[in-house]
Amino acid sequence: MKLYDCKIAPNPRRLRMFLAEKGISMQMIEVDILGGENLKAAYQAISPRGLLPTLVLDDGTVIDEVMAICRYFEELQPEPPLLGTDPRSCAMVVSRQRHMEIDGMIAVSEIVRNSSANFAGRGLPGVAAGVPAIAELVDRGTASLSRCLGFLETYLSGSPYVAGDRFSLADITARCTIDFASWANIGIPKTHVHTQRWYDGVSQRPSAAA
């Protein structure tokens, strides 16, 4: 199989952290998102939606969504479980993961893509130039992220990890969202002591460097 990666981007990082937690190491092919390599015909012939990471299986199957690639490796190698172990915990991981992704990571992406000259004309991931910035999305994204961080603090006030008692993919998405938010000069609010405790703890895991 082939795995296409981008060192600076938050979605590929989610996958690298996931693989590090699983103890899976594999060669990766670097694609330069900032330089727009993912928008060019050569890459889109491999991954038509232009997204990273993308996994290409030996039979030619293309899996271009990070959550789908995580599911692939979870099914292939269930230990250690990062997507839950019973109906309730499986659902909680998916649920909290999506809270962090939809309200958090996508919100940061909207702030960055609609305010940074690096993404001029690239308002949507993977879509070649021609999607103009929408300035109002910066405020909307900032408000959504603020709400998301509020929920995160609530969750972490009641449990050690984002989806309960065990480290999971929800923690990975939350961690990557917080680090991605630094691109927009947004950090963990000073009053969010539970989030800071959790952040300091997950920073000690080897996967934090992935």
Place this chain on the structure above:
Amino acid sequence: MKLYDCKIAPNPRRLRMFLAEKGISMQMIEVDILGGENLKAAYQAISPRGLLPTLVLDDGTVIDEVMAICRYFEELQPEPPLLGTDPRSCAMVVSRQRHMEIDGMIAVSEIVRNSSANFAGRGLPGVAAGVPAIAELVDRGTASLSRCLGFLETYLSGSPYVAGDRFSLADITARCTIDFASWANIGIPKTHVHTQRWYDGVSQRPSAAA
């Protein structure tokens, strides 16, 4: 357990179709999204993000994301499988489901929420009044949906269902996206013969009426 539903909304419909395919029937509690019942304190005391559907387990666990609720029931009752059966098919269902959801259903939601008087000040799902409409999202959403329908036609030109040989959650999301798009007066393009063949086929399933 308690399941909160909304008859007219596309996300609750995804869950109803999923449950119908599983042969699971249960009582549901109707919440009036158009009337803003999901934005009021009484509902948000149950489901803090104000989303539908929401499943509340007997131990009080709140699962407010439709994909997470589907995962819950898939783990509880694996047959018939709607989320894949081996690493490759599990990954393909997640991947294609997300294509249809992110590029399709969320795009339609942005068109509808940012152009309809019914959603004035409600630019994001579940967030009480105060998120103004952003007119440019109507064009961006329309372009995204058009790309999504193009990919859907490509997928269905190569396989009977959206994620391969078997009906799955990816078909449910695609079907609900197409029906939701009618709210924005967008239908299956006349040249998309594979999509129309598939649509006519899935319309024969009992779950289509859910």
